[in-house]
Every structure is written in C-alpha cells, then in structure tokens.
Amino acid sequence: MRGSQVMKEINQRSADQAFIRWWRKENDFADFELVDEFCKRENASREFGGFELLDHEQMWQELLRICPDRLSRKKQTKSGEVIIWKHRDAAGKMFEETCPFSASTLMEIFDAETRGDTLV
Numbered sequence: 001m002r003g004s005q006v007m008k009e010i011n012q013r014s015a016d017q018a019f020i021r022w023w024r025k026e027n028d029f030a031d032f033e034l035v036d037e038f039c040k041r042e043n044a045s046r047e048f049g050g051f052e053l054l055d056h057e058q059m060w061q062e063l064l065r066i067c068p069d070r071l072s073r074k075k076q077t078k079s080g081e082v083i084i085w086k087h088r089d090a091a092g093k094m095f096e097e098t099c100p101f102s103a104s105t106l107m108e109i110f111d112a113e114t115r116g117d118t119l120v
Helices: 003-010 035-041 056-066 103-114
Strands: 019-023 030-034 050-054 071-076 080-088 094-100
Touching (some): 019 035, 019 056, 019 103, 030 035, 056 071, 056 103, 080 103, 094 103
Antiparallel strands (some): 019 050, 071 080, 080 094
16 A cells, blocks of 8 residues: 555545554554654655554553553543543652643653553
C-alpha cells in the first residue's frame, strides 16, 4: 500500500478519527500518531503494510492496554472529562497529574509511556 492510498482514505475519515496506527511492510512494529502530524510529513510513494484510523475512545483503550493501573478518567463539571495519570517525574518520584481528555494529551501520554517502542 502506498502513501497516496493512505492519504486518500484519511481524507475520507470521520471527524472523530484523530489518530492513525500504521505499520511497515515488514510488520515489525506499529507507530501511533495524530493524523494531522502524519499528514504533514507523509509522501505519496512511501510503502506501508497497513494502517487503521482510531478515535479518542480507541486510543484510550490502547493506553489502558499499556498502563491500566496508572490511568483513569473523571468527569469534572467545569473542564469536562479529564485523565488522571500516575507517573514518575524527572527525579523518579511517583505523582498524579490531571490532564484534559484531548487528542494531544492522549498522544503525549502514549509517547511517554511507550518511549516510541510499539511492537505489533
């Protein structure tokens, strides 16, 4: 599958599909990205093994698969839904952070938790 085919399908996606999971022909790893970031750097001739578009809820499920004991969601009256993320700071101390439930936050947490190592 070429990048041009991927871009064609991305252009037909629903508004809530903010993420893409793609993999190479070698099928040795999968990468997750925000669709907008993917589109900024992709070229039409690149080869892909496949891809799938994900919405917020599907990306949330990927996060829960990676670190189920340190993530939770909570509805707040003023700011809407938030993510409660327990993780270590630069000094190695565990702390709890409250973040908005948004595409960019989901991706930031995913990148921090996986450190770029996402096997298929």
